[in-house]
Amino acid sequence: MPAVSLTETKTAVCNLCEAICGLRLTVEDGIVTSVRGNPDDPLSRGYICPKGVSLADVYTDPDRLRRPVRRVGSGAEATWEELEWDEALDLVAERLAATILEHGGDAVGAYLGNPNAHSLGFGTHGAGFVRSLRTHNRFSASTVDQVPHQLVAHLMYGHQLMIAVPDLDRTDFFLVVGANPMASNGSLMTVPDFPQRVRELHERGGRMVVLDPRRTETAKVADEHHFVRPGTDAAVLLAMLHVLVAEDLARPPSYVDGLDRLADLVADFTPELAEQASGVSAETVRSLARELAAAGSGVVYGRMGVSTQAFGTVCQWAIACLNLLSGHFDRPGGAMFPEPAVDTVGRRIVGPGRYDRWRSRVRDVPEFAGELPASVMAEEMRTPGEGRIRTVVTSAGNPVLSTPDGPGLSRALEDLDFMVSVDLYINETTRHADVILPPTSALERDQYDLVFHGFAVRNTARWTPAVFEAEQDQRHDWQIFGELTARINERLGTPLADDAAAAAATPPADLIAVLLESGGRTTMADLLEHPEGVDLGALRPTMPQRLQTPEQRIDLAPPLVTDDLPRLRDALAAVxxxxxxxxxxxxxxxxxxxxxxxxxxxxxxxxxxxxxxxxxxxxxxxxxxxxxxxxxxxxxxxxxxxxxxxxxxxxxxxxxxxxxxxxxxxxxxxxxxxxxxxxxxxxxxxxxxxxxxxxxxxxxxxxxxxxxx
The missing domain is CATH 2.40.40.20 (Barwin-like endoglucanases)
Incomplete structure (x- = not known):
């Protein structure tokens, strides 16, 4: 009798980028044969990009690690041998604890890569593991792409993740500065199906203008594109503020302070200065400022190109001020704040962020939100003395390729006493590790996006159970972090209290169920009944009640930012x-x-x-x-x-x-x-x-x- 083929349709999610698109998978006899966008998903609406299809490739990839491995030898002669999980976890905990006991916590460095923000397991269990290391030498991908956003949000709105996003589905005028959402699917703006949303913008008579040194994929579908010299975007943005103030076009909300101070600060940032430095004509600068102010709804959005430069914080501050002064802040079609079902901001699931509580040992660079810049990692490993990083932990990151002077970092990693990586692959960074602990892949674990629902252009919630069961000898990332936390603390003589030990062993699904129930927007039962996701509605005004600042007011001129303007003036004069x-x-x-x-x-x-x-x-x-x-x-x-x-x-x-x-x-x-x-x-x-x-x-x-x- 012939075998019966089992074909199933599974609901899934792509967690490779911030668009968090819903997927439909066809699974035949345990093999994914088709990956499509889920048309019932209220946020992604059936959209899928090539990366989403690749999730099935990762699941079956023969290069993907499934069990712990230990490096034997070094350099080109290195080989890898598999370990049992208990042996690997004990080895890692022993070496980490030994470093802390002999040299202090700061002798351990921890680097967290971008995929951690896309993993529920890290969101629920990763922070406890990092705390167990007792180190100030914490680094992440945030300081190679987004910390200016977080610092400005902290200074102006009271919380590092209170980042305003464009209400793209209702705006009439969309000014994009140094961002390419046609390629990125949005960043710090969760906007799946950006191409269709731009078409809808044009269908309702709206306009999109792009400022970028390259005519990007986004610029090619815009109504206007203007070249801007890299590193001079701040001059253009401040000149637009100059126009709003000088031409009496500013319409700030009643809960802002410092308008007169801001006017003084931007008085000499004229459109003519912006043209000389940036190449964007003074006429264009004035026209864009006036169009933003006159639009029925409008918003300015800036991303990688303006964050990853010497004046990233000034740029993000200027963008925030443009949205505030143009009258489009916290209004439909303007810059608004999502209301996720699990409110990581209001409930302090993520801390508000503080600045300059400690500094790096070598270059004396201040921390922000508990992290030092990734750019100082290598020097903290190479420079002798007390507090030198001797042991490194990486999780889901490849800083040798993704942070400045990768070869220099690679050389520094070669000289460590010990290194462990939580990662699926042997790559340019993890090849230096003594032990690699591989978590399950995206299709083998549950997912709820704790971070990206908070940046989405529409309020939705979605729980996605694992498509495939993990094999018995695999571990989820939350299990790896929980086990290491317990074992490290035991070896340091500070075993976890019963409640902490229970939390470390609690599956993320149980924690999310409690957070959803207490949040009052939806429940786990609702999400299980609707795996495509639950629509919680369009963005709506929430200010000033949701502000996390004292007295719920916004300072337009935070000194930490404005004190950097003389440096900007000097840089522009030298262009x-x-x-x-x-x-x-x-x-x-x-x-x-x-x-x-x-x-x-x-x-x-x-x-x-x-x-x-x-x-x-x-x-x-x-x-x-x-x-x-x-x-x-x-x-x-x-x-x-x-x-x-x-x-x-x-x-x-x-x-x-x-x-x-x-x-x-x-x-x-x-x-x-x-x-x-x-x-x-x-x-x-x-x-x-x-x-x-x-x-x-x-x-x-x-x-x-x-x-x-």
């Missing part, structure tokens, strides 16, 4: 155009088929024409005698790479671009599979000495020279 044989400014870029520094061993995402080339304006190629497609040398203060160059009119003259996160060329795993993708890492060139006042890495606008090989 000079690139000469034919002079420096160019390097910026990054992202593609919809990429997921930062991983998934480059997935054939589905790496096929097609090369995406790794250095993009240059044809005039810049010609001035250097370089042919289109020719291999070139790119040199910065910290490094040199070789890569093919492509001439494209999409680049602003004087600006060049490499994609973020490329260069994935680990020579194989214990299974012998080679994981490679063409290209080089932009972070072989970015400079760890270039920082914003928030501590964010200034990855955009790095001076480089380009020459033919």
């Amino acid at each position: 000079r155009p690139a000469t034919d044989d002079g420096e160019l400014l390097l910026i990054g870029r992202r593609h919809k088929q990429d997921c930062n520094s991983w998934l480059h061993n997935t054939a589905r995402l790496t096929r097609g024409k090369p995406r790794h080339h250095l993009l240059m304006h044809p005039d810049d190629l010609s001035a250097r005698g370089i042919a289109d497609g020719q291999r070139v040398t790119v040199t910065s203060r910290v490094g040199t790479v070789e890569v093919e160059a492509s001439g494209v009119d999409d680049m602003m003259p004087g600006v060049v671009s490499l994609p973020h996160g490329y260069g994935h060329q680990v020579p194989g795993t214990r299974l012998g599979h080679a994981s490679t993708v063409a290209g080089v890492s932009i972070n072989d060139l970015t400079d760890p000495e270039l920082l914003d006042i928030s501590g964010n890495a200034a990855l955009s606008g790095v001076p480089v020279r380009v020459s033919a090989c």
